[in-house]
Amino acid sequence: MRRILENEAPDALEKRERERREGLPELANANEGEVVLRFAPNPNGPLTLGHSRGVIINSEYANMYSGKTILRFDDTDTKIKRPDERAYGWILDDFIWLTGKEPDLVIEASSRMDVYLEYSNQFISEGHMYVCNCTADEFREYRIAKLECSCRSNSIEDNLSKWRQMNDNIQGYNEGEAVVRVKTGMNHKNPALRDWPALRIQTTPHPKVGDKYRVWPLLDFQSAVEDYEQRVTHIIRGKDLMDSTRKQQILYDKVGWKYPETLYWGRVKIHEFGGFSTSQMKSDINEGNYTGWNDPRLPTLPAMRRRGYDAGAIRKFWIDLGLTQKDISVPLSTLNSLNSKAVDADAPRLSFVRNPCSINLDISKIELTKVTLPIHPEHPDKGVREWPLEEGSIKVNIASDDFNSHEARRLKDFADIEINHEKTGDGWFGEVIRTERLGNTPIIHWLPSNMAQPAVLLLEEEGILVTAEGLLEINDYPNGTIIQLERMGFAILEGFEDNGARRLVRLHA
RNA sequence: GCUGGUAUGGUGUAGUUAGGCCCAUCAUGAAGCCCUCUCGAGGCUUCGACCCGGGUUCAAAUCCCGGUACUAGCACCA
Numbered sequence: 001m002r003r004i005l006e007n008e009a010p011d012a013l014e015k016r017e018r019e020r021r022e023g024l025p026e027l028a029n030a031n032e033g034e035v036v037l038r039f040a041p042n043p044n045g046p047l048t049l050g051h052s053r054g055v056i057i058n059s060e061y062a063n064m065y066s067g068k069t070i071l072r073f074d075d076t077d078t079k080i081k082r083p084d085e086r087a088y089g090w091i092l093d094d095f096i097w098l099t100g101k102e103p104d105l106v107i108e109a110s111s112r113m114d115v116y117l118e119y120s121n122q123f124i125s126e127g128h129m130y131v132c133n134c135t136a137d138e139f140r141e142y143r144i145a146k147l148e149c150s151c152r153s154n155s156i157e158d159n160l161s162k163w164r165q166m167n168d169n170i171q172g173y174n175e176g177e178a179v180v181r182v183k184t185g186m187n188h189k190n191p192a193l194r195d196w197p198a199l200r201i202q203t204t205p206h207p208k209v210g211d212k213y214r215v216w217p218l219l220d221f222q223s224a225v226e227d228y229e230q231r232v233t234h235i236i237r238g239k240d241l242m243d244s245t246r247k248q249q250i251l252y253d254k255v256g257w258k259y260p261e262t263l264y265w266g267r268v269k270i271h272e273f274g275g276f277s278t279s280q281m282k283s284d285i286n287e288g289n290y291t292g293w294n295d296p297r298l299p300t301l302p303a304m305r306r307r308g309y310d311a312g313a314i315r316k317f318w319i320d321l322g323l324t325q326k327d328i329s330v331p332l333s334t335l336n337s338l339n340s341k342a343v344d345a346d347a348p349r350l351s352f353v354r355n356p357c358s359i360n361l362d363i364s365k366i367e368l369t370k371v372t373l374p375i376h377p378e379h380p381d382k383g384v385r386e387w388p389l390e391e392g393s394i395k396v397n398i399a400s401d402d403f404n405s406h407e408a409r410r411l412k413d414f415a416d417i418e419i420n421h422e423k424t425g426d427g428w429f430g431e432v433i434r435t436e437r438l439g440n441t442p443i444i445h446w447l448p449s450n451m452a453q454p455a456v457l458l459l460e461e462e463g464i465l466v467t468a469e470g471l472l473e474i475n476d477y478p479n480g481t482i483i484q485l486e487r488m489g490f491a492i493l494e495g496f497e498d499n500g501a502r503r504l505v506r507l508h509a
Numbered sequence: 510g511c512u513g514g515u516a517u518g519g520u521g522u523a524g525u526u527a528g529g530c531c532c533a534u535c536a537u538g539a540a541g542c543c544c545u546c547u548c549g550a551g552g553c554u555u556c557g558a559c560c561c562g563g564g565u566u567c568a569a570a571u572c573c574c575g576g577u578a579c580u581a582g583c584a585c586c587a
Contacts, residue, residue, distance in 0.1 A: 019523095019534090020522095020523050020524080020534050020535060021523060021524085021534095022523095022535095040587090041587085042586085042587050044587085074587060075587095076586095076587085077586055077587065079586085080584095080586045080587085081586055081587055132585095135585090136584075136585055139585090140583090140584095143583075144510085144511085144583090175585080176585065177585095178585090179585050188512090189511075189512065190511075190512040190513075190582085190583075191510090191511055191512065191582085191583045192511090192512065192513090192582050192583040193512085193582095193583085194583085196583095197584085197585055199585090200585035201585075202585085216585095218584090218585075218586080218587090219586075219587050223587095238581090239513090239514060239515085239580090239581065239582095240580095240581050240582070241581095241582090241587090242513065242514070242581075242582075243512080243513075243581085243582045243583075244582090246512095246513090246582095264514085266514085266515075266580080266581090267580085267581085271520085278587095279586095320521080320522075320535090320536070320537095321521065321522075322521090322522065322523090324515085324521095324522080325514065325515055326514095326515055326516075326521090326580095327515075327579080327580060327581090328520085328521065328522095329520075329521090330520065330521060330537090331519095331520060331521090331537080331538080333520090333537070333538070334520075334521070334536080334537050334538085337536085337537060337538095338536095338537095340549080340550080341550090344549075344550060345550090347549090349547075349549085351547095373546090376550095377545070377546095377547080377549085377550075378545095378549095378550060378551075410546070411546095412546055412547065413546055413547095414546085437546055441546095443546055443547070443548095444547090445547065484547085484549060484550095485547090485549095486547040486548090486549080487547045487548050487549080488547085488548080488549090489547095489548085489549075490549085509548080509549080
């Protein structure tokens with residue numbers, strides 16, 4: 001047998017590659033330099049961590065094949081998911097942040113209305129679509145019963161006349177009185193595909209183009225036309241849009257277009273965040289449950305950027321998760337672990353004492369004139385921090401949590417101390433036991449008063465946004481610097497409070 | 510109800526198209542140890558999975574049949 005194979009089909013004897021696949025799987029029918037992808041959000045709010053999957057997977061594939069990525073704003077709903085004019089800029093900004101470059105093309109569907117209406121006119125005149133005057137409820141009955149409504153048999157002339165009436169700003173149909181449907185067949189075995197609606201009337205003005213248009217395409221039609229117009233080769237979308245693919249495929253077949261390759265992913269939830277509903281967040285913000293789109297508790301990209309998440313870590317996160325159609329729920333710790341790896345090496349160490357307790361420490365028995373601490377313990381080349389010590393006695397601040405446990409403590413990089421917990425008129429007092437590191441006295445972080453500035457740290461505790469007051473080690477790092485607070489975790493320097501206190505936002509442990 | 514989709518350790522994921530190198534990969538997590546003057550980082554060790562039941566085969570995570578579970582669409586939202 002083996003000999004036969006050796007002669008006839010030597011390939012069959014070759015061991016298959018069994019190495020772990022790295023990165024994204026290959027795309028079907030993808031030619032180097034010819035791949036065109038698109039990311040198509042609704043600008044009804046800023047991008048969320050969930051959207052970033054679309055940005056990253058699409059741009060990563062574009063990178064793999066030297067292709068193009070289009071950023072397309074699907075803003076054709078003026079009423080239910082109304083566009084927020086500010087979101088266009090936010091989204092473009094976050095797109096660039098995540099991919100490191102501008103999209104190859106930016107399209108706003110609302111600025112392409114003439115194209116969609118022209119195609120609609122054409123498809124009606126070719127008999128592929130018809131105007132339907134049934135109400136949504138009536139048509140639902142027809143759909144369930146697999147029955148054709150009377151509108152379906154109207155002549156093309158009638159349909160074109162009704163189409164003109166839909167678009168008539170003065171005497172036209174009102175919202176809900178007419179839609180354009182694609183003639184797919186009312187006995188299609190999949191009910192979702194039966195004569196699906198392509199355009200409807202909206203009289204709510206659009207934030208970008210006002211009341212210039214009356215008939216607006218629905219997603220399935222707008223997207224179908226635009227993907228064709230832009231010669232998109234590969235669509236990557238949620239599996240909730242599988243029937244969209246099938247609807248659009250029928251239209252493409254009717255008009256002789258070739259449908260792009262399509263891939264799907266499942267729904268993602270993050271344990272700590274739950275889902276990523278922009279509409280839900282918007283109403284929560286309006287009700288005052290959050291301070292705004294960049295509230296650090298929210299999974300929006302503006303909020304995550306504000307906290308100091310790294311774009312590269314988010315990229316790796318999504319690429320590692322890959323493109324499966326499974327619905328998954330991922331703990332935030334997976335992303336945070338990647339993020340720590342991304343930011344740790346550049347994060348200078350600083351001391352932040354929350355709810356500080358001040359102690360008069362007698363240091364008259366020691367000869368040190370300063371305490372020296374590394375800026376980063378793994379990178380001695382980054383230099384050291386030096387805290388000068390005054391002679392005789394100094395005021396040191398420790399977290400009240402540390403003060404309350406009455407054991408001996410070691411001030412990190414300095415000395416073991418003993419605190420007298422009986423308060424005197426002049427406050428608390430303590431003294432140095434030794435400066436050498438002997439045994440394993442629990443280490444706490446601390447701050448001498450001459451190195452401390454008032455600060456607040458914004459962080460989430462049990463769902464509540466807490467502004468923790470404390471003292472931050474004096475430093476001259478600029479705003480935007482990601483630091484690591486000793487024994488607490490990563491945070492970012494954001495700015496100053498009105499009272500002059502330095503403001504920090506917690507990133508994660 | 511109709512039409513689809515998905516099932517690999519606690520959580521994700523590779524492997525499934527072309528059955529054997531898979532007593533199953535990598536990451537994350539948990540536990541323990543080492544290192545470290547941070548509850549950080551790093552190192553080492555350990556834990557833990559092929560939805561179920563049949564069948565085909567010398568050989569099945571992979572093929573066939575039958576179940577089960579979960580999930581999506583059936584919007585004049587995207």
